[in-house]
Amino acid sequence: MALGxxxxxxxxxxxxxxxxMSVRQVLDVLNERRPQPLAYTTxxxxMTRLAEKGMLDRARHGRGYEYxxxxxxxxxxxxxEVLRTHGEKAVAHFAAEASLDPELRERLRRLLEDSP
Incomplete structure (x- = not known):
């Protein structure tokens, strides 16, 4: 799933x-670099949609959430994304490529462990 x-x-x-981070904190970071400020609700x-997609975790914090x-x-x-769309074939391909570089293999192992 490509990000917008x-x-x-x-x-x-x-x-x-x-x-x-709260929505307000992210908004402040984003608006530091934008000529046209974003709205809080945007x-x-x-952020709500990213949480629904599993990209952000959110936890109650006061009246809002922290992400x-x-x-x-x-x-x-x-x-x-590759695992979601290509499954076992992707893992086999990554493993074959990773065999060339021990550091790459270790990075792949960590990424696979972290994937849902």
Whole structure:
């Protein structure tokens, strides 16, 4: 499942901060770099949808939620998508390629363990 531009921006903000973030905190990060500020409700909707897609985890915090990435980085997100669409064939291909590089094999093992 490819991310849209705003979804990608939200995920990048969450990955870069490396801490649970509220909608307001993500909005502030995103609006630092934008000439036209985003609306709170726009970011809230995107983050809710990312949580529904399994990209963000959310936990109650006060009257709202705090969000953390459900996947550690873009590479893990890509592996998750390939596994979802291609299953066992993808794992066999990754394993064959990873046999060339022990560091790549270890990274693949961690990504596969983290995938749902």
């Amino acid at each position: 531009a705003l979804e990608n921006d939200v995920m990048q903000a969450c990955w870069n901060e490396k801490r649970p 970011v809230m909707t995107v 953390t990435p459900a996947v550690p980085d873009e590479a893990a997100l890509a592996v998750r």
